[in-house]
């Protein structure tokens with residue numbers, strides 16, 4: 001296959017993808033340096049590639065425990081990759097461009113627009129500035145709150161480093177943690193009954209996951225919900241529902257042995273985290289299969305568009321649900337919050353659902369067959385990868401290279417956004433919207 | 447809730463549903479008679495209702511083994527319910543109507559049209575005659591082939607009864623069997639290496655499952671595939687793919703210990719049966735989890751519209767796949783075999799996929815919670831119910847009444863067709879297609 005890179009091929013999609021790939025490759029090379037590991041050994045390319053992909057795609061699946069294996073230098077590279085991946089490669093590039101005084105042309109603006117899912121090209125530069133300022137502010141606030149706990153536990157210097165690392169990792173929905181120093185792969189299980197850590201991390205996750213444009217809406221319209229853009233309303237409603245309902249399930253059926261405060265914290269945290277965050281305060285391997293299945297479903301759904309999160313997206317679920325209601329009511333168009341949804345959007349949402357189901361199931365089946373492990377555990381890891389979540393039942397470190405490559409592909413797909421990837425690679429833009437229409441023929445479904 | 451039954455409420459949908467319910471209730475009462483059981487005892491209403499629903503909805507899930515529990519009279523009721531359910535309550539009603547010389551008005555015609563998924567009202571009576579004649583012919587042919595084996599094994603009279611019963615059950619995709627006489631719930635496992643039984647049953651299943659209109663197309667156009675209606679092309683292509691691909695998987699990964707002829711037969715039969723037939727020649731409980739997952743997916747997909755089969759339907763899968771391709775190619779409309787698919791059809795297909803996923807998952811989770819069994823087994827039974835398949839990992843007979851009610855509801859939903867059910871019960875027809883359009887607003891998905 002020839003990779004043609006004409007000037008007129010620079011669609012925003014391709015540039016986003018090239019940016020992600022470049023950052024991943026650079027990160028992999030840096031992580032291969034002996035200085036990046038505690039033991040001072042060189043990491044294999046595959047393991048470095050997996051770690052860099054997991055960081056840039058803000059997934060959090062790891063082969064080596066982050067605290068036990070990587071040196072401070074390695075951890076620094078990882079958190080920088082997370083910050084770049086979380087805020088979007090292009091947003092960062094744009095931020096570097098503004099102070100340099102170079103003119104930002106329409107092509108560059110439309111790249112940024114695609115990356116942050118903005119509704120139109122105007123005001124992109126102002127919006128990017130707002131995103132970067134707000135992100136840093138929130139991360140600093142989170143770090144300060146975490147520092148009040150971590151400084152007592154780890155001392156000043158390490159406490160500060162841990163506070164910054166986990167605040168960025170939580171806000172970017174990355175799910176990397178440094179708690180392996182206590183017990184490898186333990187994530188935040190030690191803080192299950194600590195409200196300050198649990199609630200701070202959960203809030204960072206939610207704020208990072210609802211999308212930059214939703215912030216803008218909240219900043220502009222404050223408490224006047226009815227003034228919000230339809231997309232913000234859908235995001236907030238679906239996000240709320242997907243936190244409250246699973247939290248109730250976990251409260252009543254999974255954590256009934258814990259004391260009441262810990263039980264509430266556990267239920268809330270485990271409801272927030274599967275939608276692309278990837279920290280856990282409960283041991284997921286001892287959960288019931290039903291609980292694991294609910295987590296798989298939440299992982300596939302993921303966060304909101306134009307945010308630090310991955311997955312199928314809350315809006316996709318909202319659109320499919322609205323479409324369901326409109327079909328039941330014999331309405332021609334799907335509608336939500338008194339707005340009509342374009343038929344094209346419904347088609348795209350159906351495509352995304354189909355792609356996620358196919359890739360998640362196919363990946364799980366192939367890994368199960370390759371590794372000779374039971375399929376439910378494999379499906380947990382593939383859902384975690386494609387939703388860029390990073391929760392794990394412990395299988396990932398034991399897998400072979402081919403399975404790791406499958407997970408790398410799924411993480412990339414989940415973060416870049418399936419449609420972006422396909423638009424950029426498979427079909428030429430000149431194919432868009434051919435106006436010749438074929439004759440219509442009825443077909444019965446269902 | 448008030449059940450209003452005005453004259454102007456007689457939508458075809460409601461009449462189809464009322465017909466199914468009436469036949470199920472009548473069947474339940476007959477099965478409660480002591481004469482219906484071998485032991486001469488009266489069966490509880492719940493068990494009789496479950497059996498009658500399973501028969502009319504051509505599912506094949508059973509609480510009591512058909513051969514061991516029910517008398518000849520009971521088995522006769524069951525096979526009559528299967529024949530009525532398989533050919534469609536309304537088709538049968540129509541068949542009784544024709545000889546009685548009564549005028550068939552447009553409303554009656556449109557009921558039949560809905561029931562067999564015909565593209566237009568004209569020619570319905572002729573088509574119904576064709577369906578009934580062909581069905582009986584194929585069932586007789588199947589019975590004769592099976593008789594050549596069963597007469598040797600069970601003697602003339604019982605051999606004939608077994609041949610007729612299994613031919614009807616296979617053609618109607620019902621999956622009820624009388625082999626429990628050898629070992630309860632053994633289905634056709636005794637005939638795994640018998641090509642005559644395996645292939646005859648598999649062919650009856652496929653012919654019954656591709657839909658009456660597809661037959662009509664094949665009869666009219668013979669080998670000129672390009673002349674077929676688009677729907678027939680989609681049905682034949684998807685059906686072919688969904689037999690060949692799983693058969694290859696089963697051949698290479700599941701039945702590798704069997705001798706070559708049995709291995710081919712096992713793979714072919716187990717690939718055909720999950721798409722709503724429900725017989726099995728292999729012991730499904732010893733299959734790998736991956737194999738069971740593939741069977742769950744095939745069960746959810748089901749057969750083709752306007753046939754004896756249930757499930758999401760092959761056309762739904764075809765439409766969603768065509769929509770996926772068109773999204774990838776930035777085309778406005780989904781297209782398949784050089785025909786455009788209406789946007790409304792894509793919306794309906796997405797709704798059907800969503801409903802099946804929600805009901806299958808919710809049903810499995812609730813049953814798992816109620817019964818305290820692991821969720822994968824429960825999902826197998828709910829997929830089997832909603833796809834009206836009847837395959838089982840053995841859980842169904844052990845469940846409590848509430849779980850049985852859930853399965854009854856899923857079987858009914860799967861057979862009647864989800865949209866038919868919702869159109870008939872939830873919303874009034876006057877709501878159809880309100881022409882007032884809300885303002886369009888963009889929303890980002892995926």
Ligand SMILES: [K+]
Nearest residue numbers: 059174278389
């Ligand atoms: K993550």
Ligand SMILES: [K+]
Nearest residue numbers: 505620724835
């Ligand atoms: K069946």
